[in-house]
Structures are given as structure tokens and as C-alpha cells.
Amino acid sequence: MNLRTMLGLALAAGLLLVQAGTAMAAGNDNKDQSEYCVKKGGVVQTRIPEYGTNGGTALVLAHKAQFCQFTKEKDGSQINVLLSTLTTRQPTLAALAYYAQVQLGSCNGNPASCYCTLLGGSDLFGGINAAGGGWVLDTDPNDVLEACIFPDMSSIDSWGLAYHSIGTIRGKNLANALRYKNPYDPKQKTAGLKTKLPF
Numbered sequence: 001m002n003l004r005t006m007l008g009l010a011l012a013a014g015l016l017l018v019q020a021g022t023a024m025a026a027g028n029d030n031k032d033q034s035e036y037c038v039k040k041g042g043v044v045q046t047r048i049p050e051y052g053t054n055g056g057t058a059l060v061l062a063h064k065a066q067f068c069q070f071t072k073e074k075d076g077s078q079i080n081v082l083l084s085t086l087t088t089r090q091p092t093l094a095a096l097a098y099y100a101q102v103q104l105g106s107c108n109g110n111p112a113s114c115y116c117t118l119l120g121g122s123d124l125f126g127g128i129n130a131a132g133g134g135w136v137l138d139t140d141p142n143d144v145l146e147a148c149i150f151p152d153m154s155s156i157d158s159w160g161l162a163y164h165s166i167g168t169i170r171g172k173n174l175a176n177a178l179r180y181k182n183p184y185d186p187k188q189k190t191a192g193l194k195t196k197l198p199f
Contacts, residue, residue, distance in 0.1 A: 037068035047135035054132030070172035079160035079171030092154030100199030112158035116148035
């Protein structure tokens with residue numbers, strides 16, 4: 001074997017090790033996020049984006065995401081939050097929207113979806129048409145979640161956000177679950193940030 005071939009093989013082997021290490025790190029992050037969800041009293045769910053869930057055959061879209069679902073025993077209400085949104089210590093638009101409790105404005109149609117839009121997010125699949133869509137539980141095609149996704153890719157379910165805006169806690173008070181603490185709370189170290197927050 002000449003020197004070029006040996007260097008090429010060594011480089012290829014190095015790249016494979018880096019890729020394997022990156023995949024293992026991502027797997028460890030996912031495991032840590034899942035464990036955090038369970039520790040806080042949630043259940044990890046894998047959800048698949050689908051278009052056309054209001055009838056006929058839904059179109060299964062690419063990718064999937066893991067959400068943490070919290071259910072309140074007393075009334076069965078639920079709130080879902082994307083695992084990465086739940087576990088990050090950095091601010092996200094979804095967490096800030098939850099904490100800010102901006103009052104629900106004037107909305108037509110689905111109030112949760114409208115509220116999500118007013119906050120700068122979207123939960124619409126294919127715009128405002130009757131086809132519908134959402135994040136479908138991988139084990140139950142009838143379990144469709146309206147997840148409000150923000151431009152930074154953070155997400156909390158639309159109904160949980162809308163109810164929280166009027167002081168109703170669904171599932172669990174996420175102030176006791178989100179790793180990023182409420183910057184609007186004067187008792188928190190993050191309170192009084194010089195940066196103007198979006199909400």
C-alpha cells in the first residue's frame with residue numbers, strides 16, 4: 001500500500017469514528033432528555049407529522065419528534081412539550097410564550113391555533129384548510145397533537161398555551177418542569193434581563 005492510500009484509509013476511519021461518536025452523543029442527549037421527562041412526572045412519546053388527518057388517508061411526512069406528555073390525574077387534562085424545549089437551560093420562544101401568559105386576543109375559528117399564531121408560532125399543516133394535520137402518536141393514529149412550533153424550533157402544545165394564558169393549568173405547571181426558569185418571575189436569577197424579551 002502506498003502512503004496516499006494509507007492516509008486515505010486513516011482519514012476515512014477517522015471520519016467514521018467521528019460520525020459514530022456524534023451519533024452516540026445524540027443518543028445520550030436523547031436518553032438524558034427522556035430520563036428528565038420521566039423524572040418530572042411525564043411520559044415520552046414519539047410523534048409523526050401527518051397532513052390530512054381530518055379524513056381520508058393522511059400523508060405521513062418526513063421526520064419524527066419526541067414530546068413529553070404530562071397528565072393531571074384529577075381531571076385528565078394534558079400538556080405536551082418537545083423534549084428539547086423541556087430540557088434546555090437556554091431560553092426558547094415556546095418557554096417564553098408559556099411564562100409570559102399573553103392574553104388571548106380576538107380569534108376566529110380554533111382559539112388555540114389562533115393564539116399560537118398571535119404568539120408568532122404555527123400549528124397549521126397546509127394553511128387554513130379543512131384537511132387538518134398534526135403530530136400523530138406513533139402507536140395511535142387517532143391521537144393527533146396540535147403543537148405550536150416557533151421559529152427557533154421549540155414547541156409546546158397549542159391548547160396548553162391557550163389555557164395557560166387565562167391561568168388554567170393543563171397537565172402540569174411547566175414552571176415546575178422546564179429547565180429554563182421563568183425570566184418574568186422576580187424571584188428568579190434570570191429576572192430583570194437587560195435583553196428585551198419577545199413577549
